[in-house]
Amino acid sequence: MRVDISKLMPPSSIVAGPCEPVFRWETGAAILDDAIGGGFAIGRVHEVFAARAEDSPACAGFVLALAIRNAGHSKPVVWLRSERAVRGGVIQGAGWAELGGAPEACLFVLAEDAKALLRAGVDALRCGGLGAVVIEGWGRMPELDLTASRRLSLAAEKSEVPLLMLRVDAEPVPSAAETRWQVSAAPSQALPGNAPGAPCFDIELLRCRSRPAGQSWRLEWDRDRKSFRDTAVSGSMVSLPLRRQAAQTGNGPLRPDAKYAA
Amino acid sequence: MDHCAQTPNTPPDAPPKKPLVFTVKIKNALRIAAVDAHAQTLGLVPGLALADARAREPQLLAVPMDEAADSHMLRRLAHRCSCWSPTVVLMPPDAIGIDIQGAAHLFGGEAGLMTEVEAAMAVAGMEVRLACADTAEGAQALARFAMLPVVDEAAALRALPVVALGLEPQAALGLQRAGLKTLGDVAARPSASIAARFGMEAVTALDRILGKARGALMPMLHTAPLRFERRFAEPIAHQASIAAALSTLLDEAMTALAKRGLGGRRFRLTLCRSDGAKQYLDIEVGSPTRDPALVLRLFNERAETLNDPLDPGFGYDSLLLAIPSAEKLGVEQHSFESEAKADIALAELIDRLSTRLGPGRIRRLVPHDSHIPEQAQLALPAVHARKPVPWPAPPKGEPPQRPLFLFDPPQPVEVIAEVPDGPPHRFRWKRKLHEVRLYEGPERIATEWWRKKGGEYAGKGGLTRDYYRIEDVHGRRYWIFRHGLYEEKPDPKWYLHGLFA
Structure with missing residues (x-):
C-alpha cells in the first residue's frame, strides 16, 4: 500500500529527505522490500x-x-563495462534471456x-525511458570519487532511471x-x-540511506515470475545459516544418478 | 551528332589459349550467348548449342551469362563516359550512346575524341567498336553492322544490311525476300508501301538511322553529390568562428537534404588548413537525420576524441562538408507518445557513444543460428543493427541452461571425473580447487561436421563436447565441458566455458 500511495505522489525533488516519497520497484521478497522502505x-x-x-557472475546475475x-520486457537496459571486466567473460544473450530479460532491447x-566508462554512464543516464543503467566496474576505480558519484546520482534523479553500480574486486568508499x-553466490x-536449481544469492545490506543496515537475506530468482523469493519462507527447504557452507548432503554428487544413468 | 561505343562481353579473368563462351538456357538447352575473340576465330557464334560447340572444341570454357553483372558493368562504364559529355544514354544490353554535339571540339574533334574513348576503354579492359552518326540509332547501327572505320558516313549508313533496322526476324526476312538487301534499297522505295507491308516501325527506324527523324534520348540522370563548401577571405582559427561557419554549412546541407527528401547517414567535414594540410572529421548516425544540432554535437564529440587534437595552425582556408551516404527520410511527424520519444533518445545515445568511443564499442546482441555456444550470438555495432531481433524464450520451469558469461577461448581446467562418461567431482581453475556439489549433464554438443571438409567420415568431424552444468559447495555455478569423447581421443581435456549467475 505504501507503494500505491507513493505512486500517487509527485516525483521527488533533487534532494530527497527521509519522508519524501520516491518511486520504487519491489524485488518481490517482502522482507527485503520492507527493510529498504x-x-x-x-x-x-x-x-x-x-x-x-x-x-562476480552471481553479483552480475543479481544486478541483472x-x-x-x-x-520488464520492453524498456531497454544499458550495460556498460570496462575492458577489464571482459576478462570475467563475454555477456551472452542466451544467458540474459535465461534470466528472463530481453537482450534484443539492450x-x-x-x-x-x-x-x-563513467562519462558514458552519465550520458546513458541522461537518456530517459531506460529500464536501468548498469555500470560494471572492476578494481578500485579511483576516478569514481564523490564528485563523479554525485554527478551520476544527479543524472539518475533527473531522468528517473535507476543506476546499478556493479563493483567487483573493490572496497566500498563513501559515495552518493x-x-x-554485498552479494555472493549461494547454494x-x-x-x-x-541438478543445480534456480540462481540463489546471499545479499547483505551494507548501507541504506536513513535506514538501519546490516541485515542479510538469501534470495532465489524466479525467472518465470520475474521475481525474487526469500528462500526462508518458500517452505520447500529450511534456510541454511548465512555465511556458512552448505552441509554435504549424503554422498552428494558421487551418488550415481538415476536420471542420467540410463 | 551522336557517338556510339559498343562494348562486347570481355572475359573477366580467362586463362589464355582457351576459347571462352557465355551460355544461357533457352528451352532447356544451353546455348551460346556471347563469345570472346578467340572463340570467334574458331567459328563459334552466339545461338549455337553448347553441346555442338563442345563437340567442335573440347577445350571450350563455358561460363553462365550473368546479365545483372553485365548491366552493372555497362552502367559503370557509362558513368566513366560522362567525362566526355553530360548526356550519356544506356543502350542495353551492350551499348552506350554519348551525345557529343558541342562537346567533341574539346577533345580535338570527332577523331580525337574517338582515340581518347578507345584509350580510356582499353584501360578499363574493354574492346570497343566506335562510330559516329547524326542520330543515336544511326551510330548504334554503324557500330554494330558497318565495316570500321567509317569513311563516308552517309554511304556507310545506306550500305547497312536490313537487320540493322532492328525489326522482327520475320520482317527482316520479308525485306530480303523482296530483294531489299541494304538500307539504301529500302530508302529508295516509297515509304508508304514499306509501311503498308512491314508496319510503321520499319519506316520510323529507317528515318532515325538515316538521320531524317530523331528519337527521344533517355540520358542517365546524374544526381549532384551532396557537398557544401565555405571559403574564407582570411584564414580562420578561432573555434567560435569555425563553429559558426560549420553551422551555416549544416543549415545549407539540411535544406538541400530536405529538398531531396533525404536524411544523412554519414557526414565528413574536411578542414583545409592554409598551409595545404587537410584534416578530416567523420561521423555516422544510426538512422538518417536532418537535424543540424545533432550533427554539430556529434562533430564536437568527434573532435574531442581525436588522438591528436585539431591544430588550426595559421587558420583554415575553407571548410568542406560532404554527405557520402544519405537515405530516404520523409517529413517527420512528432509523436506525443513517450515511447517514441524514448526511442529517439536511445538512438541519440547510440550515435553519441558510437561517435565518441567508436561504433565497435556500442553493440547489440543478435541470435545466430548455431548450436556451438561461442557462435550462438553476434555482437553487432548498434549503429548498424537498428532492428532488434527477438531472442527465443527459454522453457518455463527450468533453471538457466546457458551461462550469462562465456569465456572465448574456454579456459583449461584440471578435473577429476569418472571415466568414461562421469561428471566432474572436483576441478582446479586458476589454481583454486572447487568441490562439486550439484551437477547436471552431460549435454552433448557435436561439432558442425557438415561444414568441415571430409567431416562426414567417422573421426574426421572434430571433437564432440560434453557439457556439465555444475555448482560448487560455495554455490558458484559453472559450465564445464570435456573436449572429446573417450572413443574419439585417449585423454580428452576439460575446459571451463561459462559462468552462471
Whole structure:
C-alpha cells in the first residue's frame, strides 16, 4: 500500500529527505522490500559489491535480475563495462534471456578505461525511458570519487532511471549511493537428480540511506515470475545459516544418478 | 551528332589459349550467348548449342551469362563516359550512346575524341567498336553492322544490311525476300508501301538511322553529390568562428537534404588548413537525420576524441562538408507518445557513444543460428543493427541452461571425473580447487561436421563436447565441458566455458 500511495505522489525533488516519497520497484521478497522502505528507489544509485572476485557472475546475475524486474520486457537496459571486466567473460544473450530479460532491447557498451566508462554512464543516464543503467566496474576505480558519484546520482534523479553500480574486486568508499549491497553466490535448491536449481544469492545490506543496515537475506530468482523469493519462507527447504557452507548432503554428487544413468 | 561505343562481353579473368563462351538456357538447352575473340576465330557464334560447340572444341570454357553483372558493368562504364559529355544514354544490353554535339571540339574533334574513348576503354579492359552518326540509332547501327572505320558516313549508313533496322526476324526476312538487301534499297522505295507491308516501325527506324527523324534520348540522370563548401577571405582559427561557419554549412546541407527528401547517414567535414594540410572529421548516425544540432554535437564529440587534437595552425582556408551516404527520410511527424520519444533518445545515445568511443564499442546482441555456444550470438555495432531481433524464450520451469558469461577461448581446467562418461567431482581453475556439489549433464554438443571438409567420415568431424552444468559447495555455478569423447581421443581435456549467475 505504501507503494500505491507513493505512486500517487509527485516525483521527488533533487534532494530527497527521509519522508519524501520516491518511486520504487519491489524485488518481490517482502522482507527485503520492507527493510529498504518498499523497494529499490527509481532514479537513484544503488551499489552492489561482489563479496569476492569469484562472486562476480552471481553479483552480475543479481544486478541483472533487479534491472529485469524494473525494465520488464520492453524498456531497454544499458550495460556498460570496462575492458577489464571482459576478462570475467563475454555477456551472452542466451544467458540474459535465461534470466528472463530481453537482450534484443539492450545495449552493451565497452569503455576502454574508467573515465570513459563513467562519462558514458552519465550520458546513458541522461537518456530517459531506460529500464536501468548498469555500470560494471572492476578494481578500485579511483576516478569514481564523490564528485563523479554525485554527478551520476544527479543524472539518475533527473531522468528517473535507476543506476546499478556493479563493483567487483573493490572496497566500498563513501559515495552518493542510496543503498549499498554485498552479494555472493549461494547454494541453490537442488532439483531432482542433484541438478543445480534456480540462481540463489546471499545479499547483505551494507548501507541504506536513513535506514538501519546490516541485515542479510538469501534470495532465489524466479525467472518465470520475474521475481525474487526469500528462500526462508518458500517452505520447500529450511534456510541454511548465512555465511556458512552448505552441509554435504549424503554422498552428494558421487551418488550415481538415476536420471542420467540410463 | 551522336557517338556510339559498343562494348562486347570481355572475359573477366580467362586463362589464355582457351576459347571462352557465355551460355544461357533457352528451352532447356544451353546455348551460346556471347563469345570472346578467340572463340570467334574458331567459328563459334552466339545461338549455337553448347553441346555442338563442345563437340567442335573440347577445350571450350563455358561460363553462365550473368546479365545483372553485365548491366552493372555497362552502367559503370557509362558513368566513366560522362567525362566526355553530360548526356550519356544506356543502350542495353551492350551499348552506350554519348551525345557529343558541342562537346567533341574539346577533345580535338570527332577523331580525337574517338582515340581518347578507345584509350580510356582499353584501360578499363574493354574492346570497343566506335562510330559516329547524326542520330543515336544511326551510330548504334554503324557500330554494330558497318565495316570500321567509317569513311563516308552517309554511304556507310545506306550500305547497312536490313537487320540493322532492328525489326522482327520475320520482317527482316520479308525485306530480303523482296530483294531489299541494304538500307539504301529500302530508302529508295516509297515509304508508304514499306509501311503498308512491314508496319510503321520499319519506316520510323529507317528515318532515325538515316538521320531524317530523331528519337527521344533517355540520358542517365546524374544526381549532384551532396557537398557544401565555405571559403574564407582570411584564414580562420578561432573555434567560435569555425563553429559558426560549420553551422551555416549544416543549415545549407539540411535544406538541400530536405529538398531531396533525404536524411544523412554519414557526414565528413574536411578542414583545409592554409598551409595545404587537410584534416578530416567523420561521423555516422544510426538512422538518417536532418537535424543540424545533432550533427554539430556529434562533430564536437568527434573532435574531442581525436588522438591528436585539431591544430588550426595559421587558420583554415575553407571548410568542406560532404554527405557520402544519405537515405530516404520523409517529413517527420512528432509523436506525443513517450515511447517514441524514448526511442529517439536511445538512438541519440547510440550515435553519441558510437561517435565518441567508436561504433565497435556500442553493440547489440543478435541470435545466430548455431548450436556451438561461442557462435550462438553476434555482437553487432548498434549503429548498424537498428532492428532488434527477438531472442527465443527459454522453457518455463527450468533453471538457466546457458551461462550469462562465456569465456572465448574456454579456459583449461584440471578435473577429476569418472571415466568414461562421469561428471566432474572436483576441478582446479586458476589454481583454486572447487568441490562439486550439484551437477547436471552431460549435454552433448557435436561439432558442425557438415561444414568441415571430409567431416562426414567417422573421426574426421572434430571433437564432440560434453557439457556439465555444475555448482560448487560455495554455490558458484559453472559450465564445464570435456573436449572429446573417450572413443574419439585417449585423454580428452576439460575446459571451463561459462559462468552462471
